[in-house]
């Protein structure tokens with residue numbers, strides 16, 4: 001199997017000293033523009049607020065850092081999104097795109113939810129044109145269930161066309 005299709009991706013809890021790395025990778029409009037709740041610009045104070053919040057993990061609110069060779073390269077989580085619906089969300093820092101990291105991380109995250117006893121279907125929503133993210137979902141068994149609209153109040157007030165997916169489990 002090629003390295004691209006099977007990168008050595010690990011998930012771990014966030015640590016307080018991840019703030020610099022988060023601020024480096026997330027202060028990038030190409031990454032934040034496709035997420036539901038990451039502000040842009042993204043300052044170290046945004047990372048610190050996020051790291052403080054994810055320490056309060058409970059029930060169906062689960063967040064993990066994605067690492068490759070022990071270096072933080074992205075994030076994946078399940079929890080309430082703007083508007084209130086619970087969805088899976090994920091991102092990978094741009095220097096690490098196209099290596100199969102998100103595909104592997106979403107698969108590992110679903111397995112982690114199993115281990116944590118978090119059952120039931122998992123919803124996902126992508127900006128309509130985010131074909132890379134749609135591939136990640138489909139490769140992990142998510143099924144397209146219809147179009148919608150997403151909001152990104154951390155960045156602007158516009159509603160954007162979206163595609164909705166569900167993983168039944």
Ligand SMILES: CC(C)(COP(=O)(O)OP(=O)(O)OC[C@H]1O[C@@H](n2cnc3c(N)ncnc32)[C@H](O)[C@@H]1OP(=O)(O)O)[C@@H](O)C(=O)NCCC(=O)NCCS
Pocket residue numbers: 030031032034035036089090091092093096097098099100101102103104125126127130131132133135136
């Ligand atoms: C979407 C994102 C997470 C993908 O991360 P990644 O690690 O590069 O993804 P992978 O390498 O695992 O897989 C990407 C898949 O999309 C495909 N892809 C990439 N760009 C594409 C494009 N423009 N059109 C169609 N498919 C595309 C790749 O070919 C790959 O599919 P394949 O394995 O069948 O070839 C990453 O681009 C990102 O963080 N984007 C910004 C944030 C975001 O969109 N988050 C998701 C919110 S729903």
